[in-house]
Structures are given as structure tokens and as C-alpha cells.
Amino acid sequence: MTGRLEEVAAAWRSAKYPVMFTGAGMSTESGLPDFRSARGLWKQRPESLATMTALRREPGEFYFFYQWRIARLWAAVPNTGHEALAALAAAGFVKLLITQNVDGLHQRAGSDAVELHGTLRTVSCLECGAGYDSRTLLPAAAGWEDDYRAGRYLPGKECACSACGGGLRPDVVLFGESLPAAAWETAERASRAADFFVVVGSSLAVGPANLCPEFALANGARLVIINQEATHLDDRAEWVFRDRAAGVLAALRERIIG
């Protein structure tokens, strides 16, 4: 792997417009569990519970799902991969960091990131639009996870806006919603301008976000894919690392900026 790391580092160093694109695999080494590993109805069908319909029809399942994830994301810390990308960006080696993640770990590591799927760091009121830190949504009393497992969980007043009483929602893109327009435009423009494009921890299964590396390829960009599973663009990548994100990024950082 060392020879390939040297090649990628050299290509990255000479790139004029390097763009990064990260997904869930970026955060697994921060101890963020895949949400499908939790219990509950949404283990079987997250696509139908991460929706506005579910918020209205099954508020208990909906709110528990997000409370469970919010509690864990605030307990997680950025890993050496997040730190490597922040350091590379500070040194001028990243034009744009695009992420599919909603955990805010890039920002907490010091990176600016375009969040294609919104963020779980904040929630907002469905009625008046007031915004809150997402920890607002966490029940004050302990034991709510046990209550859920015992079938006696109900969403409490923490799920309502303290200004108007309207329901709160996470500021993430739910299934059936479109991507935030400004974020998408920024990501598309940078991807189309990229001459070097690195996919990190994404299986490129979710559209339209997964078009970004294709925009870059159409511009003639050299593509690097760092992901534990295969992706449909592996054949078009110049370098594929079937590996954990943090280790590869830390090794590249070492070779590019020391």
C-alpha cells in the first residue's frame, strides 16, 4: 500500500482543484454506530420512518429514532481522518469538502463542509421556524431508552418549540425531501471543476449525492476511492483503497504536509 500512498500523495499535492466527498464510513471510527444497529421498528425500515409522514403518524418512533442518534453524535468525537482532512484544508489542499454525513464531526474537527443531507446538530420548529441546538430534543429524565424498549415511551415537551408549541424536526433531509439547493449547487459546481476527487467512506449508493464523483470524472478528474466496500465507480477510479478511512487519510496527510 505504501507505493500507492506515495502516488496518491504526489497527485494530490500537484492537483489544482482537489475536492473531497465523505460518507458514513468517515465516522464509524468515531464510535458512531450505524443507526440500523439500534432496536426498534426503524431497524427494519428506516426509509419509511425518516419521513414527515412518520413524524405525524408515528411520533414516538420518529422522535426516539432521532433522539437516539442525536445522543450518540454529541458523545462522539472527530477521529484522525476528520483531523487529517481539516489539516489538509488548512494547508490549502482541499478546495471543497462535501459530506453526506449529518453528524457535524467535520466541523468539530475544524473543517468547513457542505452538508448535502443537512445536519443533526440542530432542529427547528415546523410552525414558526425557530432553530435550536439538537440537544434540546433530548429528554431531561434518564431512562427514556429503557422506556422505549419496554414499550412505554412517549415523546415529551422537549419535542415541542418552547416559543410556540409547534413540533420540532431535525434539520436533516428526510426521505422524499430534496437536497438543500445552495449546498447542492456548491457541491455540483466544485465537482464539475475538480481535477482530483477523493471519495471517503461512501458506497455511493445514495443519489443524487453520488453524482458528484461522476461530475468530476466528466471533467477528467483523477478519482481516489477509500471505502471498505466496493462501489460502482471502482472501475473508473485510478486508486481504490478497500480500507478504513481514518488510517488512509492520516497516512496521506503525513506524506502531503508531514
Ligand SMILES: [Zn+2]
Ligand atoms: Zn415554534
